[in-house]
Amino acid sequence: MNFSKKETPLHAPGEKIPFWRDPDKRAIVYQIVVFAIVALLGHFLVSNTMANLRTQKIATGFGFLKKEAAFEIGESLIPYSAADTYTRVLIAGVLNTLFVSVLGMTLTTVLGTFLGIARLSSNWLVSRVAVVYIEVFQNVPVLLQLFFWYSFFYELLPPPRQAVSPIPGVFLSNRGMMFPVPEKHPAYFYAVIALLCACVIAYVLRVVMMKRQERTGQSFPIFWTSVALLLGLPLLAWWLGGAPTQLSVPELKGFNFRGGKSVSPEFTALLLGLVMYTSAFVAEIVRAGIQSVSRGQSEAAMSLGLRPGQILSLVILPQALRVIIPPLTSQLLNLTKNSSLAIAIGFPDFVSVAGTTINQTGQAIEGVLLIMIVYLCFSLSTSAFMNWYNKKIALVER
Structure with a gap:
């Protein structure tokens, strides 16, 4: 026996329903009205802002991006000078x-x-x-931690002339940490390419060996094999490229260090x-x-x-x-x-x-x-x- 309650239709089949009684049509109208209000509000804010900028004779647009910057920054990953844009x-x-x-x-x-x-x-x-x-x-708020570490490195460490050298070639001062780096040589480029190839090989090997383990239950030393690939291939490429050993070592010249790299x-x-x-x-x-x-x-x-x-x-x-x-x-x-x-x-x-x-x-x-x-x-x-x-x-x- 079916005790479910039958729904009584609100209108006869084929009867034309006014749009204000149709929930689907009402929903569309509401969305159009809301969109129009938001668009009008956005237009008002933008036009009012542009009018105020014109009144105060403030230029707009992104044309300034092509102008000379005329200021230096402390550090950059790309070459930059104040003469750049x-x-x-x-x-x-x-x-x-x-x-x-x-x-x-x-x-x-x-x-x-x-x-x-x-x-x-x-x-x-x-x-x-x-x-x-x-x-x-x-x-502890993160901003206070930033101030603490900045004060620790800048205030407590000595100036460059009295820099601390915990390891030969490495110097610590309030200008940062200076350390030696290899001189430019094509062998290092080959080593980087070999490292990327080793990463791809290690990933493919891991996927294949994991499927093999799921299928057969036999394990494979994926970790140590990956370590051997990540270390061995770059070293092999470096050796085949001539095995260069020249280093750029930081040296104190004047009031700061020259050479090497610094953090x-x-x-x-x-x-x-x-x-x-x-x-x-x-x-x-x-x-x-x-x-x-x-x-x-x-x-x-x-x-x-x-x-x-x-x-x-x-x-x-x-x-x-x-x-x-x-x-x-x-x-x-x-x-x-x-x-x-x-x-x-x-x-x-x-x-x-x-x-x-x-x-x-x-x-x-x-x-x-x-x-x-x-x-x-x-x-x-x-x-x-x-x-x-x-x-x-x-x-x-x-």
Whole structure:
């Protein structure tokens, strides 16, 4: 017997319904009205802003990007001088922000994972040290941490003439850390190409061997084979290219060092502050992800004779990643956005360079718009990559 209640139609079949009684048509009308209101509001704001700019005789547009910048920046990944255009100095700022963000995200993920595992360690001292680290760096504002590290490197280290040399050829001063680097030689280019090839080979080998292990149950030393490839192929390319050994060693000339490479106190302070602050949050995310995996998984792996390291890498972490990735994405996005605080310690990131450009040209709207677009692109790119990885490791239901 069917006790379901039959729906009574609101109108007879074939009857023409007025649009105000049709929910689908009403929804379309509401959307058109809302869109029109938003468009009118946007038109009013834009026209009012343009009128005010014309009244105050302030130029608009992006024509200023072709003009000479006429200001220097402390460090840049590309050659730059004050005679270059605003476009080039803004590109230098973008690359500085991108470099510190990518390096910071990599170090944060590694350090946060290590701390999250250490927090769960059965060793009392290791777990307590991890807890202290997390509680301290998680509850101190990141801007104060940047000031602390900047003061530590700039105020406590001696000037270049009294630089400390903990290792021959390496010097520490309030100008940064100077260290030797190889002289330019084609062999190093070949070594980089060999390293990229080794990465591709190691990845393909891992995929093939994992499928083989799933099919036959036979394991393969993927880690040590990958290490041998990543070290052996570049060394072989370097040796075949002539095995150059010439180094550019920093030397004190006048009031500063010449030669080699240097890492500025501003960059070091920014990187340390961002990594140590964000890794404290990542550690808690990793800890929660590991604890979300049923203890029966570990016990089953132990009953199969797996070692603790194998249990963690083959059983626990692959399952915990499905819980870890979404909140980890948010923390990596926060790190990228927090890099804009570099202006407080004098590192020439994109916000700092764009701010100087705004002050010199008066193009505030265009400058702020560029800042918004750049950080939006950074955030969307990071989010897209993490979402792709999250889908890749998701459980596939049959």
